[in-house]
Amino acid sequence: MKTRVISGLCMVPFALILFAGGKVLVAACAILTAVAMHEFLTGFKHMGVKPAFAVAYASLFALYAINLFADRAENYLAWVFASVLASLLILFDIEKRQLQDALATMAGVLYVGFFAFHIVKVEQTGEFEILIWLIFITAFGTDIMAYFSGYLFGKHKLCEKISPKKTIEGSIGGILGSVAFAVLFSYFSHRIILFTALYSGCWAASYLSLATLRHLYLSVKWELRIMGN
Numbered sequence: 001m002k003t004r005v006i007s008g009l010c011m012v013p014f015a016l017i018l019f020a021g022g023k024v025l026v027a028a029c030a031i032l033t034a035v036a037m038h039e040f041l042t043g044f045k046h047m048g049v050k051p052a053f054a055v056a057y058a059s060l061f062a063l064y065a066i067n068l069f070a071d072r073a074e075n076y077l078a079w080v081f082a083s084v085l086a087s088l089l090i091l092f093d094i095e096k097r098q099l100q101d102a103l104a105t106m107a108g109v110l111y112v113g114f115f116a117f118h119i120v121k122v123e124q125t126g127e128f129e130i131l132i133w134l135i136f137i138t139a140f141g142t143d144i145m146a147y148f149s150g151y152l153f154g155k156h157k158l159c160e161k162i163s164p165k166k167t168i169e170g171s172i173g174g175i176l177g178s179v180a181f182a183v184l185f186s187y188f189s190h191r192i193i194l195f196t197a198l199y200s201g202c203w204a205a206s207y208l209s210l211a212t213l214r215h216l217y218l219s220v221k222w223e224l225r226i227m228g229n
Contacts, residue, residue, distance in 0.1 A: 018123075018132060026120050030064045033116040037108050044104040050097065051104040052090045059083040059109045063117055071124075083109045134185055134197075138204035141181030142174040146209070149173020163212075171209050178205035 017028045037060060041051040059079070066075045087105040090097050122132045150170025158166040182201030186194055 018136070021123055025123055026064065026067065029116060029120050030060070033113055034060060036116065037112045040112050041104065041108045049104045050101045051108060052087065052101065055086045055090065055105055056108045056113070059086065060113045063113060067120060130189055134182060134200055137181050137185050138178045138201050139208060142178040142205040142208045145177020146170045146174030149177070174209060175202060175205040178202070
């Protein structure tokens, strides 16, 4: 419970950033994404993989530069191509690099950098910028309701080897909670149709549950690797 309260308080500054929007949001997302990308790639480094940090940072910088100075769809497509190509080019250092190094670099750029960047793009849609709140409301609803559902009703383990405390009941509660929060947001905002809210809440909760398990799996692998060394 204490951890959940602290996590909630940590979201207060980011809520203020969301209210500010604009360049403040762009700068905050760029900084936080760079930190997240560093942690993500460092985890692979602990597993013996050698991602190209410089390529990842350069790709992230280029992505936000495009957003600020050349915000066109074709430029983003070119960015994806260039980022993948740059990640593969490190393989020419045959003696020091292997395929997993390139794949880890791509994962950091596309999974961490590009996905997080969509927070900025949603805010820049103009008429539908309010949807940015739906991203965080569904995430908050999933986390809180999964915790309490698991705490009160959890009996069947979801994936005990990866996360001993996560339960099937908690996962279902998280999905229902996300949908409920999304529907309430739809009702009070008057900007989102009910079907969109239901779909968004269900999809977001399902993705977050799978993403959490994936992150926990990687954490377990990283810790085992560190202990083995």
